[in-house]
Amino acid sequence: MILVMARREMAQLWRSPLAWTLIGLFSLLTGWTFFNLLVGYADNIQAVPADMQSQINFLEEVVMRLYANINFFLLFFIPPLTMRLISEEKRQGTLDLLLAAPITDTQIVVGKFLATWIFTVVLLVPTLLFPVVLFWAGVPDQTILLGCYLGLICNAACYVALGLFASSLTENQVVAALLGFIFIMATWLLSWIAQTTDNFMVGEVLRWISVTGHFETLVKGVLSTSDLAYYAGFIGLSLGCSVQVLGSRNW
Amino acid sequence: MLGHDAAPWALKAEKLHKDYPGVTAVQSLDFTIHSGVVHGFLGPNGAGKSTSLRMMCGLLRPTSGRVLVEGFDPVEQPFEVKSRVGLLPENPPLYRDMTVNEYLTFTARLHQVKTIPDAVDRVLTLTNTTHVAHRLIGNLSKGYRQRVGIAQALVHDPRLVVLDEPTAGLDPESVVEVRALIKSLKKDKTVIFSSHLLHEVEEVCDTISIIAHGQLMAHGPLSEVRQQFAGQALVQVEVAGCSDVQATQLRKLPYVASIDVKKTQLSILLNTKDDVRAELVRAMVAAELDVLGLEQKGPELEKIFLQVTRNRGEA
Numbered sequence: 001m002i003l004v005m006a007r008r009e010m011a012q013l014w015r016s017p018l019a020w021t022l023i024g025l026f027s028l029l030t031g032w033t034f035f036n037l038l039v040g041y042a043d044n045i046q047a048v049p050a051d052m053q054s055q056i057n058f059l060e061e062v063v064m065r066l067y068a069n070i071n072f073f074l075l076f077f078i079p080p081l082t083m084r085l086i087s088e089e090k091r092q093g094t095l096d097l098l099l100a101a102p103i104t105d106t107q108i109v110v111g112k113f114l115a116t117w118i119f120t121v122v123l124l125v126p127t128l129l130f131p132v133v134l135f136w137a138g139v140p141d142q143t144i145l146l147g148c149y150l151g152l153i154c155n156a157a158c159y160v161a162l163g164l165f166a167s168s169l170t171e172n173q174v175v176a177a178l179l180g181f182i183f184i185m186a187t188w189l190l191s192w193i194a195q196t197t198d199n200f201m202v203g204e205v206l207r208w209i210s211v212t213g214h215f216e217t218l219v220k221g222v223l224s225t226s227d228l229a230y231y232a233g234f235i236g237l238s239l240g241c242s243v244q245v246l247g248s249r250n251w
Numbered sequence: 252m253l254g255h256d257a258a259p260w261a262l263k264a265e266k267l268h269k270d271y272p273g274v275t276a277v278q279s280l281d282f283t284i285h286s287g288v289v290h291g292f293l294g295p296n297g298a299g300k301s302t303s304l305r306m307m308c309g310l311l312r313p314t315s316g317r318v319l320v321e322g323f324d325p326v327e328q329p330f331e332v333k334s335r336v337g338l339l340p341e342n343p344p345l346y347r348d349m350t351v352n353e354y355l356t357f358t359a360r361l362h363q364v365k366t367i368p369d370a371v372d373r374v375l376t377l378t379n380t381t382h383v384a385h386r387l388i389g390n391l392s393k394g395y396r397q398r399v400g401i402a403q404a405l406v407h408d409p410r411l412v413v414l415d416e417p418t419a420g421l422d423p424e425s426v427v428e429v430r431a432l433i434k435s436l437k438k439d440k441t442v443i444f445s446s447h448l449l450h451e452v453e454e455v456c457d458t459i460s461i462i463a464h465g466q467l468m469a470h471g472p473l474s475e476v477r478q479q480f481a482g483q484a485l486v487q488v489e490v491a492g493c494s495d496v497q498a499t500q501l502r503k504l505p506y507v508a509s510i511d512v513k514k515t516q517l518s519i520l521l522n523t524k525d526d527v528r529a530e531l532v533r534a535m536v537a538a539e540l541d542v543l544g545l546e547q548k549g550p551e552l553e554k555i556f557l558q559v560t561r562n563r564g565e566a
Contacts, residue, residue: 001361093342094346097344097358099310100309100336100338100340
């Protein structure tokens with residue numbers, strides 16, 4: 001039943017002009033960012049004396065900044081994708097169709113989540129051109145690139161789960177998009193507070209709670225089970241909240 | 252053991268009650284709907300019809316009491332109920348971006364229908380929508396959308412079909428077609444459909460429930476319910492004005508069931524079929540009412556029903 005739900009969502013996404021517009025804009029924006037980072041790096045290299053050039057790290061200056069930027073762009077591109085997931089069903093009354101069928105609230109939520117997550121992974125596909133270019137440019141460490149993509153995919157899953165939760169809270173798509181943006185932004189804010197706080201323990205706890213902290217670990221090419229467990233827990237909790245909101249219609 | 256396929260009844264409500272914050276939508280409904288009938292759920296707008304129907308289908312949980320669909324409780328055994336019930340909500344749950352065929356295929360998948368193309372073809376034929384099967388739902392007229400809504404309720408061949416105001420907003424031709432479709436369904440299904448139009452219920456139904464302000468006012472075969480109202484008549488009186496005291500005075504008359512006062516118009520429901528106009532005029536004169544005109548209506552079920560539902564609700 002999850003797949004039935006996911007297929008329906010995927011079909012709707014591919015039909016939607018908004019989805020294609022987002023793919024186009026996202027590709028344009030990420031391509032432009034990549035180009036600028038490369039040009040900036042080349043300018044920096046030329047601007048410093050030859051013996052200082054080795055101090056400018058290509059991985060940090062281009063690769064990690066590129067994927068951090070892509071992660072930042074997701075903040076703006078995922079809420080428009082998730083805003084209608086449940087709010088639209090509520091507004092149009094089509095939620096009744098699902099609720100009258102032998103399908104559980106969890107199956108509805110997971111099906112919608114999977115379809116949108118897969119779509120955001122597709123959103124990232126055009127950016128695969130960048131690793132190809134970087135490979136030609138001689139970036140030696142491919143594990144970092146793999147880590148970057150794994151981090152983006154995991155982050156996208158968290159953002160989609162948060163957006164879906166936001167969509168379950170309202171019948172208004174604009175409000176759902178705004179709430180989704182705020183929820184995702186909140187996970188970023190935690191990381192920024194962690195960086196600015198003087199209290200080491202508070203900083204560490206906030207960094208652990210924040211999605212960004214775990215992303216930074218993955219981007220460095222370090223894959224740990226605690227990070228993966230964190231992502232699984234975050235997604236599970238967000239989806240669980242959506243299921244609870246959907247179930248609250250009865251009370 | 253609750254569930255059993257051989258239940259002589261399709262649906263049973265036991266002390267069914269639903270409260271919303273600050274509002275009681277449905278109060279202690281008790282009734283049984285037998286298998287193989289078309290049952291009308293009749294009541295004015297806001298009477299609690301949709302709430303009752305949603306509880307029957309497991310879309311809403313009762314505050315207290317329960318519904319049993321062929322022996323299964325929608326709260327305890329939702330999948331057993333959902334596989335047996337086809338629902339058309341008040342607003343047909345249609346995806347406007349899908350074609351009719353895609354939509355019905357999706358609905359059939361949701362209900363885990365085994366032979367989906369056959370099931371879709373069957374309901375397309377039944378609802379006379381085969382020729383629009385490849386059109387986008389968003390481009391269809393309201394009449395066709397309603398038919399597609401009915402088709403989705405039938406695609407999994409449910410034993411109980413629940414239609415919430417299926418003819419609302421349709422053109423006369425579509426209304427006739429939908430009513431004919433409802434009648435044809437009772438060959439092998441039980442149909443419950445809600446309406447606020449008494450004549451529609453009279454035309455289509457075998458049994459009816461009348462609900463007003465969340466309360467069940469009448470239930471049973473149409474002929475029995477008609478009998479219940481048959482001993483009543485309605486008198487329309489035009490007066491110069493009527494105070495509360497004067498209206499109360501008239502309500503005390505033994506042959507007056509209820510009075511509805513609208514400025515200079517009095518609708519007096521009589522609990523007798525006898526001609527009591529002369530007595531009524533005398534009583535009104537005694538109450539110092541200036542009578543400008545008076546007309547006794549025959550036993551028009553619809554008007555009597557409307558007044559009864561209004562007055563019971565106020566009581």
